[in-house]
Each structure stands twice: as C-alpha cells, then as structure tokens.
Amino acid sequence: GENVEQHPSTLSVQEGDSAVIKCTYSDSASNYFPWYKQELGKGPQLIIDIRSNVGEKKDQRIAVTLNKTAKHFSLHITETQPEDSAVYFCAASTASYDKVIFGPGTSLSVIP
Amino acid sequence: NAGVTQTPKFQVLKTGQSMTLQCAQDMNHEYMSWYRQDPGMGLRLIHYSVGAGITDQGEVPNGYNVSRSTTEDFPLRLLSAAPSQTSVYFCASSPPGTREQYFGPGTRLTVT
Numbered sequence: 001g002e003n004v005e006q007h008p009s010t011l012s013v014q015e016g017d018s019a020v021i022k023c024t025y026s027d028s029a030s031n032y033f034p035w036y037k038q039e040l041g042k043g044p045q046l047i048i049d050i051r052s053n054v055g056e057k058k059d060q061r062i063a064v065t066l067n068k069t070a071k072h073f074s075l076h077i078t079e080t081q082p083e084d085s086a087v088y089f090c091a092a093s094t095a096s097y098d099k100v101i102f103g104p105g106t107s108l109s110v111i112p
Numbered sequence: 113n114a115g116v117t118q119t120p121k122f123q124v125l126k127t128g129q130s131m132t133l134q135c136a137q138d139m140n141h142e143y144m145s146w147y148r149q150d151p152g153m154g155l156r157l158i159h160y161s162v163g164a165g166i167t168d169q170g171e172v173p174n175g176y177n178v179s180r181s182t183t184e185d186f187p188l189r190l191l192s193a194a195p196s197q198t199s200v201y202f203c204a205s206s207p208p209g210t211r212e213q214y215f216g217p218g219t220r221l222t223v224t
Contacts, residue, residue: 004154006154009152032211034211034212034213036215041217042217042218043116043202043204043215043216043217043218044155044202044213044215045215046212046213046214049211049212089154089155091154091155093211098157098160098168098169098170098171100145100157100170101171102147102154102155102156103154104152104153104154105152105154
C-alpha cells in the first residue's frame with residue numbers, strides 16, 4: 001500500500017542551530033503535504049503545509065520544500081528554541097478524503 | 113470556541129467490552145475524522161465523515177463503527193474491544209474547502 005517514510009526518527013540539536021526533517025511519499029497522486037507538531041500529552045497541531053503546485057513555503061522560522069519529481073518534502077526549522085522540542089509528523093494526501101498517510105514521526109530535542 | 117473536544121481522556125476496558133469515544137467540535141466544520149496513534153506508526157485513519165449523515169472507512173476501520181447525526185458530534189464505537197485496539201485515539205475536523213485538520217486532545221485506551 002501507499003506509505004510515507006520519515007527521517008530521522010530522533011534528532012537532537014543545540015539551541016540556535018537548524019533542524020531538518022525529511023519525508024518521502026509513494027503515491028504520485030498526493031497533492032497536499034502538511035506538517036504537524038505534537039507536544040507531550042496533546043493532539044497534533046498543524047504548523048505549515050504545502051500544495052503540489054508550490055516548491056517552497058516559509059513562515060517565520062519554519063519552511064517546507066517539495067520536490068514532486070523525487071517525491072520528497074522537507075521541514076526546515078531555523079534558530080531552534082527549546083519550545084520547538086516535540087514530535088513532528090509529515091503527511092501526504094490526495095484529493096480523496098480517505099487517502100491521508102502520516103509518517104512515523106521525528107522526535108526533536110533542542111538542547112539549551 | 114472550545115475547538116475539538118474528546119471524552120474520556122483515559123479508559124481501561126476488558127476484552128469483549130464495548131464503549132463509545134465521544135468527539136465534538138463547535139467550529140461548524142463539515143469534515144471530521146478519527147485516527148489511532150501507535151508507537152512508531154504515526155496516525156492511521158479509521159473513519160471519516162464529510163457531513164451529517166455521511167460516513168466512510170479509512171485505512172483501519174475493522175472493529176470500529178461511527179455515525180454522524182449532527183455536524184457537531186462524531187462518536188466512535190468499539191463493538192467488542194480487543195487488546196490490539198490499545199492505542200491513543202484522536203478526533204479531528206477541517207474547515208470547509210481546506211485540508212487543514214484540527215485535532216482534539218486524544219483518548220488513551222487500554223484493553224486488557
């Protein structure tokens with residue numbers, strides 16, 4: 001079946017450094033790629049998303065890039081802060097509501 | 113707005129018992145969905161609804177039933193609980209015309 005791979009599974013960075021999380025998807029019909037942040041004991045929260053007709057999107061310290069040819073998309077966090085520590089999930093979905101596939105998650109730790 | 117609310121927060125069931133996980137949203141969102149989250153597997157779609165009276169299956173629907181009698185409520189029923197249904201369950205909703213999902217705080221279910 002369709003799947004989304006996500007790497008790395010854990011990531012530890014020093015405060016102020018950048019963090020990059022990469023995802024690969026298999027369904028070529030995917031056209032919407034959101035990223036969610038999940039803090040301990042809470043539900044996932046959408047932090048940024050990108051659609052297939054855009055190659056890059058930025059929102060303050062967070063950016064997402066998409067390479068549709070290679071079926072890759074990545075999350076970039078610059079100037080990391082301790083409050084960025086959380087689990088991050090990527091997802092890929094098609095226009096069909098039942099085709100929403102999440103990656104397994106990346107646990108990010110930002111060390112003060 | 114309270115957003116997406118879920119009850120209960122924690123539940124322990126014995127094998128074979130039934131129960132209903134409650135989900136409600138006060139944002140007038142048409143689309144609602146249920147996910148389960150297991151370690152190392154991300155979130156997997158169980159059932160979803162595009163509006164009152166309309167429900168459909170996601171990736172892992174077996175053992176679960178849903179109904180959508182109102183726009184606000186989307187309960188998830190476990191008919192005969194099994195240890196394999198031990199998981200954290202999240203409900204989510206989306207505004208009309210978008211794919212952004214707003215998640216509830218989750219229900220942690222243990223089946224012994």
